[in-house]
Amino acid sequence: MSERDLYREVVNEVCEVVRREAKGKPPKVTLSKEVAARLNELGAAKELFDAPPAPVPAAPSAATEEPAQTYREKMFAAPVIPAPAELAPGDPSDSLERIAEEVGGCHKCALGGLRTNTVPGEGAPQARLVFVGEAPGADEDRLGRPFVGRAGQLLTDIIEKGMKLNRSDVFICNVLKCRPPENRTPNPDEVACCEPYLIRQLAQIKPTVICALGGTAAQTLLKTGALVGSMRGKWHNYHDIPLRVTYHPAYLLRSPGEKVKTWEDIQEVMKLLNGQIPRPF
Ligand code: URA
8 A cells, every 4th residue: 555545544534533523513623723734734735635535435324424525525624723722821811710621621741641530720719829739639530629638638627727718718729630640740741731721820810829839839830940848938939929838738648747847838828818927029
């Protein structure tokens, strides 16, 4: 089989799958910008389709099908609509709901194929305090909600028993919106794919304070490789929002002796929220 025939066969297979999927639905296919551009290029490359197309295998419901078309006609009959471009952080038409919807359909990295649920985050859209963790674990993946496992219970206690706030008054999210296998540390590619969602969430909420829980959150937000121990105890500047770094609740479960340090960090956060200390910048 020539390379061209092989190529046509692959394209034909794809067309068939798309056609079957699209049956009964409006004749529109939403594609990423890259795929749309590639298909448009292929559409322009007429020589690929000059030879007569391979015969179309008769489908079982042939009687109800539309009149026979060439594959090329079928393939390019549906308008190619690029997927909506990702909005810039703070775009007036952006919203937490829109971000959560995009996260729900995201397959930018391989974790999209492994998840049960995406975990975009939850809480008050106008929260004055945002907690940012690392990535969903097994419980979060199962329920589609952040910090609902053992570490989550500790975070809830910090918020409700320690800070005397309702969990629903703050916003809680993670750097990654899908669970990494075996809860391994997110790899840089995964962070690069997912971080735009976090940036957009923070640009929508515009909190008074951000609290980064653990190294992955702090390093991602502050663009540093520094360790939590050296980042604690001072204010950092995240795009003019004061940011405090503290230990991740999962670490505190393993090292309960460090809880006192997190409580010191949280008290600083509360002082800023309550106007008991001036904004650091
Ligand atoms: N650990 C995290 O970093 N995030 C969660 O949502 C749960 C556990």
